[in-house]
Amino acid sequence: MSTQAAPTTVYSREFATGADLEPAANPERRVFADRVAHLYRQSILGILLTLLVGVIISVELWAPRYRDVTIMWWLITIAIAAARYGLYRGYLQRTDHDEEKWLRWMAIGALAAGVNWGIAGAVFFPSHTDDQQVFLAFILAGLISGGIAVFSSVWWTYALYAAGIMVPFIYVLAAFGNRLFAELAMLVPVFYVANIAVAYRLDRVFSSGFRAKEDYTRIAREQDAMNAQIEEQLQELLNARREVEASGRKLTLFAERAPIAVLEFDANATVLEMNPAAENLFGYAIGELIGRNGLQMLFPVDEFGVNDSWWRDFVSGVRPATLDRLRCIRRDGLEIMCEFSFTPLVNDDGDVISIIAQGRDITQELEAERLKKEFTSTLSHELRTPLTSIIGSLQLINSGVLGDVEKDMSDLTMIAERNGQRLLDLINDLLDIEKIESGKFELSPQVVSLDSLLRDTLVLNKSFADRYNVRLALAEQLAPTKVEADPKRLVQVATNLLSNAAKFSPEGGTVDITLELKGALVRVGVHDRGPGIPEAFRGRIFSRFAQADSTATRQKGGTGLGLAICRRLIELMHGSIGFEDRPGGGTTFYFELPALNENAGANMPQQGALQ
């Protein structure tokens, strides 16, 4: 017995047969298991017959002088029957598939049963009358023959059983001294061999029968599996069909309800199908267009877009095409500008079956775009012109070239000039952000010497910083550092950062400007000692109209667009912009740009402020 707590299978309810083995087991093993199982199934019959025949013999051959011998024989018979029954139970309860072991035990049981009958013959035959001897011989012959039914599924178990009966009986017959018995003793082996031959034949029949059964079981199992598979596939097909139907309905719904026009053409540009949006777009009812040539009906005016040669190239190219400006003609003769995409559908052979065209009217969009452009241009010119007069006049007065002005009056003209300038800044910022966000912003990139650009910017912003009594200090010995950028816009960014830093610095403070080479990037830092960026404002500092608090606008000026513009400008120049807290208080704003290769060998000084 195994001591492991491995899970075991108990074949108790049914006779274990080859069918209980794993389907993958060797078919011959399964046939063998069936034969052993048959032996055990028949063994109960054998035990019952043994007991029945034992009773008959005991009654028929009873004599008081053989009382002890008979009792002894019965004890042995019952012991063997009990042992065989125990074996039968054990087989039913077994947890293994060691068929050879169970066959061995069955063979031992068969031999024991046979020998028991042999001994009965040997003991009772010589001592009884002629009639009784004939009866006994008949019974023994019957037992030998009957054993075929019980043991023949494994022929050699029968051979052992029959030999157990025959050998003691032959000995008694031969030793009896009677010529007839001696001849009988010689005939019994022949009878035995004949029986063995029959048992062997039956064994073969059993084997082929069981083999047929195993084959049938296997085929039935395979059939079941196949049926299950077919059923599953059928179900999948059914599901797939439902899905196809559903997606077909969905597609129809999409096309019907879609706000964009969808048309289907064949390879010759004949209209096959169209949706209601296409009807609306072109003003044709479905019936008026289907079967007609789409090129002639819908796109006759476009000499550069969809014409015959374009269509031929498109169909032979078998690639989707998108035309973002396509002139189309409506049924009422009105010309509209559309955006269309054409997608060819091809079969497995690569032939175009149809072309799906999807499009929409963009006439109004284009008009709106034109109006916006015109508006922007007008805004730019019409606002700046009067501002030129306003700021210019005030500047001339404030500069003193026209003579001295009374103090109160000069204070007011100063205020007017400053606010005029603010208005101008706002207009410039709005125009910038509009251009950037509509993608129309054009940079003029060139190789820029960043160090000299910073020096120039510092000079430009000096008077602004003076107004706040703040000093702008450039780091010592800026090595020549080149980047590819738009210098005018870079000055705009640097100016914005410098003016912010100056505005938020404490009076008498210093703003340090540094230039560092960080690997492949150049970083320009503007460091102030201001109050720092409030926590709640950090996330949106580079958003439009972002200011820490609305009073700042009044106190410090600015439009709230400056940093948003800076970020977009720097990003357009393939750089990045950010800020960080400065150790010891204040904030560092920086931007980084890709350095040009010639900087690689440059010996960059460490950051430091010019005293």
Place this chain on the structure above:
Amino acid sequence: MTAKPLERVCYVEDDEDIQRIVRMSLERVGKMTVEIVGDPMLAIDAIIGFKPDLVMLDWMMPGMDGPTLFRKLREDPRTKDLPVVFITAKANPAELAELRSLGALGTISKPFAPKDLPDQLRALWNTLR
């Protein structure tokens, strides 16, 4: 081309307010002699009569815009060598680049600072040396 200082400037501009400011700026701050022309159609004759060192043109004017006037000046043998500076509120980079390629000396964007305008003009003038 020239070593003489910038003294005579002719400005073609339709907006009277800006005319006055530019005149004050150039005369009082820049100590220059200034001729203002309000109608671009009369500009070429006025320029020929005034003989300026440098011409300033507004960009957008009724009747004829600055770039058209500039091209006309370039076509006339009497004015074709005059340095021309544009003063403009409208700065389309492509158009500016085209004008520079035609020989415009430079552009000054509106609004300009009147106290700096003479310096800006002189700086452009000096690039001719």
